[in-house]
Amino acid sequence: MSAPGSFTDDTYVRRPGRFASVRREQWDSWHWQHQNRLRRPADFDGVFDLSDDERRGFAQGAERFHVAITPHYAALMDGDDPHCPIRRQALPAGAELREYPFELADPLGEERYMPVPGLTHRYPDRALLYVTHHCPVYCRHCTRKRKVSNPETAASKTQLEAGIRYIADTPAIRDVIVSGGDPLTLSDERLDHILGSLRQIPHLDVIRVGTRNPVTLPQRITDGLADVLRRHGPIYVNTHFNHPAELCRQSIRALQRLVDARCVVGNQMVLLRGINDDASTVMTLNRGLLRHGCRPYYILQCDMARGITHFRTPLSTGLAIMDHLRGRIGGIGVPDFVVDLPGGGGKIELLPDYIVDRRRQGPTEIIRFRNFRGEEFDFVDVDRSN
Numbered sequence: 223m224s225a226p227g228s229f230t231d232d233t234y235v236r237r238p239g240r241f242a243s244v245r246r247e248q249w250d251s252w253h254w255q256h257q258n259r260l261r262r263p264a265d266f267d268g269v270f271d272l273s274d275d276e277r278r279g280f281a282q283g284a285e286r287f288h289v290a291i292t293p294h295y296a297a298l299m300d301g302d303d304p305h306c307p308i309r310r311q312a313l314p315a316g317a318e319l320r321e322y323p324f325e326l327a328d329p330l331g332e333e334r335y336m337p338v339p340g341l342t343h344r345y346p347d348r349a350l351l352y353v354t355h356h357c358p359v360y361c362r363h364c365t366r367k368r369k370v371s372n373p374e375t376a377a378s379k380t381q382l383e384a385g386i387r388y389i390a391d392t393p394a395i396r397d398v399i400v401s402g403g404d405p406l407t408l409s410d411e412r413l414d415h416i417l418g419s420l421r422q423i424p425h426l427d428v429i430r431v432g433t434r435n436p437v438t439l440p441q442r443i444t445d446g447l448a449d450v451l452r453r454h455g456p457i458y459v460n461t462h463f464n465h466p467a468e469l470c471r472q473s474i475r476a477l478q479r480l481v482d483a484r485c486v487v488g489n490q491m492v493l494l495r496g497i498n499d500d501a502s503t504v505m506t507l508n509r510g511l512l513r514h515g516c517r518p519y520y521i522l523q524c525d526m527a528r529g530i531t532h533f534r535t536p537l538s539t540g541l542a543i544m545d546h547l548r549g550r551i552g553g554i555g556v557p558d559f560v561v562d563l564p565g566g567g568g569k570i571e572l573l574p575d576y577i578v579d580r581r582r583q584g585p586t587e588i589i590r591f592r593n594f595r596g597e598e599f600d601f602v603d604v605d606r607s608n
């Protein structure tokens with residue numbers, strides 16, 4: 223038990239004055255974190271001064287896509303720097319209001335591939351099951367802005383049961399991704415029920431959970447939740463760290479609990495302009511993730527969703543990051559750089575071009591490659607007549 227105000231955890235050196243007297247047990251409770259989320263400009267009184275641009279974003283953009291920020295995530299923000307990478311991911315900005323003709327409401331065509339409401343079946347062997355549309359923090363770069371945070375579109379219980387029935391009736395599906403919104407918004411009991419129902423389906427090899435709670439609400443990874451995940455394991459948990467500053471003590475503990483609950487933990491980073499669009503930031507993040515048992519899985523190109531174009535980088539930025547990583551960190555620290563094609567084309571991987579030249583020589587072909595240092599090497603490729 224700690225007395226009010228004696229909160230000394232170094233994660234929260236910038237813990238805003240507004241929360242100075244919050245008791246440790248409250249701060250560590252995910253329910254308290256959820257109930258005390260910052261949603262309006264007035265909630266930032268005693269936290270930090272919003273910039274003019276953030277105020278403009280609140281005034282005009284927050285209607286379309288709600289703002290919610292856990293005290294935990296707010297405490298990671300640098301109140302003196304409006305360009306703080308944590309701040310920019312969660313606070314609205316004037317640029318969200320700019321519209322471009324190429325932007326799409328449903329950039330991945332997720333509604334088009336829905337055999338039943340609340341389930342996208344795009345690849346033969348995989349299905350995406352939306353179990354809620356709520357998240358602890360609403361990321362400004364969210365690709366599902368069209369429905370996430372909107373209570374009217376939340377998955378109902380009957381819809382969920384229909385989704386699970388569709389999976390049970392479709393033996394080609396071997397891999398289910400429990401997604402949302404953020405599935406860990408649901409109670410342990412609901413998750414236990416969903417994961418238990420999926421585990422009973424004999425043709426499922428893989429059950430995944432996509433969640434940003436380890437980043438935005440690490441207090442959610444309780445021992446009780448760990449028990450649920452362990453019971454139905456192995457669960458493949460893909461989380462969403464975008465910046466090394468998010469890898470604080472609480473998040474690290476959350477990752478450790480997931481690993482202890484025999485989850486296979488991966489990270490899906492979204493490439494965001496001015497936040498993580500340089501090789502050294504990604505390198506630092508990936509090293510930190512590996513240290514705590516989380517394998518970098520994807521770097522996702524930011525989608526063509528409405529209101530997020532200011533976050534997008536050219537494809538060449540992602541390719542330059544990939545080029546830098548390969549050779550400088552072990553293969554387990556090199557994720558795939560993927561583009562989710564607009565309209566429902568699915569994900570494709572982009573790779574730097576390592577081929578410098580190719581020429582035929584009789585039945586063989588000499589291919590000149592470069593390595594990560596720029597040194598060149600000839601590889602003799604054979605055809606089937608050898």
Ligand SMILES: *Cc1c(COP(=O)(O)O)cnc(C)c1O
Pocket residue numbers: 330342343344345348349350399569
């Ligand atoms: C991303 C995605 C998946 C999973 O793809 P992986 O490349 O296997 O991680 C499955 N279904 C849909 C609709 C997706 O968007």
Ligand code: SF4
Pocket residue numbers: 356357359360361363364365366370402403404433434
């Ligand atoms: S946690 Fe995921 S679903 Fe929720 S707002 Fe962020 S990106 Fe969107």
